[in-house]
Each structure stands twice: as C-alpha cells, then as structure tokens.
Amino acid sequence: MKYLAKKYLRVMFLVLSTFSLVPGADALDQIRGRLLYETHCGECHSESVHGRRVRMAKDYEDVRQWVKRWNIQLGAYWQSEEIEDVTAYLNTVYYQYPPTGIRF
Numbered sequence: 001m002k003y004l005a006k007k008y009l010r011v012m013f014l015v016l017s018t019f020s021l022v023p024g025a026d027a028l029d030q031i032r033g034r035l036l037y038e039t040h041c042g043e044c045h046s047e048s049v050h051g052r053r054v055r056m057a058k059d060y061e062d063v064r065q066w067v068k069r070w071n072i073q074l075g076a077y078w079q080s081e082e083i084e085d086v087t088a089y090l091n092t093v094y095y096q097y098p099p100t101g102i103r104f
C-alpha cells in the first residue's frame with residue numbers, strides 16, 4: 001500500500017512536471033486556450049503574426065490586451081478565464097514573456 005502510494009506520487013510528479021511548461025500556468029488551461037484559439041482565431045493568422053520579428057505585443061499584458069480586443073471584435077463572449085487561457089497558450093508557444101497580472 002505504502003509502495004503504491006509512493007509510486008502514484010511519482011507518476012503524478014512526472015505527469016505534472018512534463019506538462020507544466022510555464023511555472024504557475026496550468027497545463028489543462030493551456031490546452032483549453034489552444035482549442036479556443038484554434039477554433040476562433042486560427043483562420044486569419046497562422047504562426048506568422050505572432051512569430052514575426054516586429055511584434056505588436058511587447059509584453060504579457062499586451063498579449064492579453066490583444067486577446068481581449070479580438071474577443072470583442074469577434075463577439076466570442078469569452079470570460080476572463082478564457083482570456084487568460086488563450087493568453088497563456090499564445091505566450092507559451094510564441095512570445096515567452098514573463099507572465100504578469102494573472103488572477104483567477
């Protein structure tokens with residue numbers, strides 16, 4: 001029993017450490033962010049927009065503001081949690097700015 005518990009903890013640790021790409025950002029949140037982004041936003045800009053050398057978004061807050069702007073533009077009605085998830089996803093994949101102002 002004790003052995004199993006230890007083994008379970010080890011597996012959990014491996015799973016968590018594998019998926020937490022950004023400290024503090026939940027892996028599941030980022031998966032949701034990715035799905036939301038690919039469903040609503042992916043058709044217009046592919047990697048090129050976020051990956052271009054001269055980016056509009058200069059820091060984490062900027063990325064969040066862009067996500068908010070597009071959310072309004074598209075009438076997607078995302079709540080702050082969804083906005084945070086998409087911001088975290090984009091930041092992990094493209095921007096890699098130090099996350100700021102995350103509040104749930």
Ligand code: HEC
Pocket residue numbers: 037040041042044045049050054055056057058063066067070071074076086090
């Ligand atoms: C109708 C097409 C279209 C859709 C849909 C769209 N975008 Fe954009 N997006 C653009 C264009 C074009 C730009 C570049 C604006 C510029 O260069 O002035 C841009 C820029 C951005 C940027 C800034 C990129 C940078 O330079 O750092 C972010 C972030 C962004 N969009 C997020 C989103 C999100 C999130 C969604 C979905 C909610 C979304 N966009 C949906 C066309 C679109």
